[in-house]
């Protein structure tokens with residue numbers, strides 16, 4: 012079988028949210044599909060009302076198929092300092108018509124203010140490798156790992172679009188979503204992420220070396236090696252590193268060069284206008300870059316700024332994981 016579901020960008024393409032049905036009858040929550048983590052967690056009836064105001068919540072008590080997983084707990088802190096924690100149920104989860112009857116659904120007993128404030132987001136659906144699932148004492152499978160054996164092909168694809176709805180597919184490659192060939196690179200799964208190597212990059216004709224990083228639908232920007240970010244902004248007139256903003260800024264009127272990287276022998280280009288990410292504050296004439304250095308993050312991250320420039324295939328055949336990139 013295969014399934015397809017529409018995903019919708021938040022303001023400024025900060026994240027994309029995708030409707031998921033949980034329980035019987037189905038309760039629809041809008042989740043952030045995140046290939047940089049491996050937990051399906053949701054705002055729930057156990058989340059204090061002061062923290063869940065404005066969100067849809069999962070109420071296991073209203074689901075005839077919800078089963079508590081006694082003694083299981085989880086707690087996650089994300090790179091941006093946001094966090095959540097709680098307990099665990101299993102229940103039916105349906106994504107784009109694909110249904111798994113006993114998916115671990117991690118219900119939040121608390122969430123940090125960042126999540127409370129993001130009222131369109133009702134939780135996360137992890138698409139990283141199950142080895143880094145945060146449930147104690149026993150790690151749980153991601154939705155993809157649970158349904159993978161039922162899929163026509165052991166893969167999911169993502170087509171994110173700038174300020175337009177896009178799609179997540181599970182189990183098949185919809186060739187109408189990309190142009191030209193899909194170029195594949197081997198994924199190293201050792202740290203639980205979709206880690207791959209781009210063999211080279213170029214900015215305005217200047218060629219750079221290889222970049223190894225993770226494909227991460229849950230991170231907004233492209234957080235590249237500091238030398239790469241420096242090389243990029245050396246081509247942007249009046250760009251500078253602003254310590255108070257923690258990144259490269261430039262005049263919003265600047266015309267930014269494209270950033271092209273080669274993966275699996277094919278070229279992907281991030282258009283300059285995607286790298287002109289956003290004004291520092293609404294109306295400001297100074298803009299913040301969509302490419303930044305990865306200092307202090309511990310990983311190089313090809314986030315949404317890179318992913319929305321391509322059609323991307325995440326395949327895990329069991330013994331080999333691959334990532335495919337195509338133009339669209």
Ligand SMILES: CC1CCN(C(=N)N)CC1
Pocket residue numbers: 045046047048089090227228229230310312
């Ligand atoms: C390495 C980090 C990348 C950003 N994260 C994420 N998408 N969940 C956290 C892990």
Ligand SMILES: CC1CCN(C(=N)N)CC1
Pocket residue numbers: 026043045047089090091093125126129132229230
């Ligand atoms: C990687 C995670 C970081 C925190 N999130 C957020 N603020 N939207 C969710 C994704």
